[in-house]
Amino acid sequence: MKLKKADEMEKYQSDQSAKNGFIFYTVALLIWSMYDFFIKGNSGWQFTILLLGNVVYFWSRAVYNRSMNK
Template identity: 80%
Template sequence: MRFQKADEMEKYQSDQSAKNGFIFYTISLLIWSLYDLFIKGNSGWQFTILLFGNAVYFWSRLIFNRKMNT
């Protein structure tokens, strides 16, 4: 099995898939944590995971943008 460098179409498809997956997990964790907040009175670990996931996403995006602009 040989790995080839991805062309522009494969990179685009991979980026779109990652974006859709990120949006799905973000919305799912947000709904789950809001449900637990209203039913149980605490947001649970799902909200913490949501915050860390978003922090990692936006921090890495900031770093990559700075690398591209310098």
């Protein structure tokens, strides 16, 4: 099976899809953790997952930015 290399349009579409997915999961986890915090008194695992996801995103973005600027 041979895979073709993505062109600029496919890269753009993939980037936009990843951005929209990241925003959706961030907002959904934030709303869920806030709901649990106000109803149950603790934010649960969803807030931890939200924080870890944001840490991974911003750390990997910083690493890629540094590697591109060298």
